Amino acid sequence: MTRPRTRPADRPSPGRHRASHSLEAVLTAAVGLLDEAGESALTFRALAARLGTGVGSIYWYVASKDELYDRATDHVLGAVLATVEGLPDSDDPIDDLRGMAVTLFDAIVDRPWLATYFMRNTDVQENSLRLYEKLGQQTLRLDLTPRQRFHAVSAIVGVVVGTAADLGQEPPEEVLDGTVGRDEFLGRYARAWRALDPEEFPFVHEIVDEFDGHEDKDQFLAGLELTLAGLRLQAGVPPAL
Amino acid sequence: MTRPRTRPADRPSPGRHRASHSLEAVLTAAVGLLDEAGESALTFRALAARLGTGVGSIYWYVASKDELYDRATDHVLGAVLATVEGLPDSDDPIDDLRGMAVTLFDAIVDRPWLATYFMRNTDVQENSLRLYEKLGQQTLRLDLTPRQRFHAVSAIVGVVVGTAADLGQEPPEEVLDGTVGRDEFLGRYARAWRALDPEEFPFVHEIVDEFDGHEDKDQFLAGLELTLAGLRLQAGVPPAL
DNA sequence: TCTACGATAGAACGACGTTCGATAAATGTG
DNA sequence: CACATTTATCGAACGTCGTTCTATCGTAGA
Structure with missing residues (x-):
């Protein structure tokens, strides 16, 4: 019911106290899990462990696993886009x-x-x-x-x-x-x-x-x-x- | 460990005592669930309920959900094949x-x-x-x-x-x-x-x-x-x- | 009648996505 | 400075799922 209306800004990572997180960090960790051990390895629990946080925290950056995949996909596609734009x-x-x-x-x-x-x-x-x-x-x-x-x-x-x-x-x-x-x-x-x-x-x-x-x-x-x-x-x- | 080596014959449904099952009945029920309520509705529990049996029984006909899907797919493709073969x-x-x-x-x-x-x-x-x-x-x-x-x-x-x-x-x-x-x-x-x-x-x-x-x-x-x-x-x- | 097998049933297990309420730090406001 | 609000974290708990396990029953062959 209390879906967060504001998300952390993309550009600078704001003040951090415990672990230094951000949407980007979550996505990088997710892609890391996928790369290293395949799709079955991407779990909210495994992801939390890799990030050193709790499962609940991830839901502040991402509303569902589908959205996690959506954003992880776009994250990775950034590099693909760069390659394509470099093609003469x-x-x-x-x-x-x-x-x-x-x-x-x-x-x-x-x-x-x-x-x-x-x-x-x-x-x-x-x-x-x-x-x-x-x-x-x-x-x-x-x-x-x-x-x-x-x-x-x-x-x-x-x-x-x-x-x-x-x-x-x-x-x-x-x-x-x-x-x-x-x-x-x-x-x-x-x-x-x-x-x-x-x-x-x-x-x-x-x-x-x-x-x-x-x-x-x-x-x-x-x-x-x-x-x-x-x-x-x-x-x-x-x-x- | 005790994966069944013999499966029920495809052709005639053999002697039945309680519920009249067979691989075909399982597949038909599975496809029914998929058709009526989509992929998320196909559950071993829901399937068992529809068949009037227990979850465990399904595993006698099918070793996993993947195999269930494999066989259900081929089951449905039978009709497609018939249509294609009817094409002049x-x-x-x-x-x-x-x-x-x-x-x-x-x-x-x-x-x-x-x-x-x-x-x-x-x-x-x-x-x-x-x-x-x-x-x-x-x-x-x-x-x-x-x-x-x-x-x-x-x-x-x-x-x-x-x-x-x-x-x-x-x-x-x-x-x-x-x-x-x-x-x-x-x-x-x-x-x-x-x-x-x-x-x-x-x-x-x-x-x-x-x-x-x-x-x-x-x-x-x-x-x-x-x-x-x-x-x-x-x-x-x-x-x- | 005993034995072996074909077949059924459901409790139990572990893993998963997701929700929730209790926090605490950061920020804003007077 | 005090204090309310927002931002962010955390992990227990919930419900569901695929799968495993063991107990059981009916049937057929010896």
Whole structure:
């Protein structure tokens, strides 16, 4: 009932007495937990322990775990945005789109939880919005209608986030342990697929060798390329190759 | 330690004494809960109550909640597969791909939890695998390498699942209550975006009218079209338009 | 009848997100 | 200076969840 109306200012950390906290410190600690031990490790209790405070204190900076994730996502996306803004503009807006998409993709593969919260609450996620804007600005260089631009950026973001989220889901506890390598993990499926009836599963047999030992990133790049090729066509730009 | 080695046969429900259970009954009840009250309503306790049994009994059919979701997903995907198999083959494999993708998309929009579990464990999800196969068979009609086929289907599934998952995430509790319509929900963001500095956010201003009141499905269809156009180009088929 | 197994049931455990009231330090006000 | 208000902290307590454990019952085979 007594949700705090004022929050600590973002800029300077004000006078501190016990532990030196702030929204930023909370977010940094949260991201640290996520990086070091995965999503299951982010707990209000663990977070409080890392910060040296009580659980209740965290709720002064953040109203819920969802908001914690929202803000942590935007916190991390700040670095991604900086990278993207550092990317030089080339002659081809579509090349630039690809570069930005790959940058975002890499960030999400590193931290799969980003996929769930990216662009979910632009009130809180200023960096998400700016990233979206940056992508969109490249479409302004193409001969498209506003609607086509909107859909193009949505599609690219969808490919990036969707693929990264799919690939980022941790395998059933065995790959992380190192007891079973990723190749072996893929190989098991490949073996099972090869054992299927070829008459009934001609496609699976056709691609099982590609699947076995494939690189996630290649899969993403190929999918992105299809979208970009479609976009290039839509914009009336002659295909590069 | 004493994980059951035998499971009840799928086909006929064997002799029953108290309540007439089976894996199928559990899955049907689980899907019922999900349909009626959303993901948060699927609880082992709620499920047991609906089945008229105890919580412990469910664990005889299913080893964990993840497996419950895996199997429930495949259970539902059976109907999707049947629909897809009923779709007639046209002259254009890409048109057929679109039809299948749209069918899958609609199913996931209805039940967003499908996105998380689709094709996650093909040992258990036979229907998922068959759906994947069905999509892939269309690519066999195109002039592509195995690798291109693999990537094409991955890309299409990625677009479908990614977009549907993104759109399926329930808005912050207000739209479902009906107190705030979806249009009003979109409108709020649109208003906030219009208030941004036009110099700093030219793209957001360009597309805000498209965003305001847009239809999710159009967004998906447009994204899918880009991928399909790219695929058509890759296969050397002259663009339809 | 005894034994083994298929199947059920619910209490108990530990972990989690969240709420709450009791503070204490900092700041403002006369 | 005194004193009220705001800002901030803390940890116990609540309710819910997934999961485990043990006891039990019905059935079928020996």
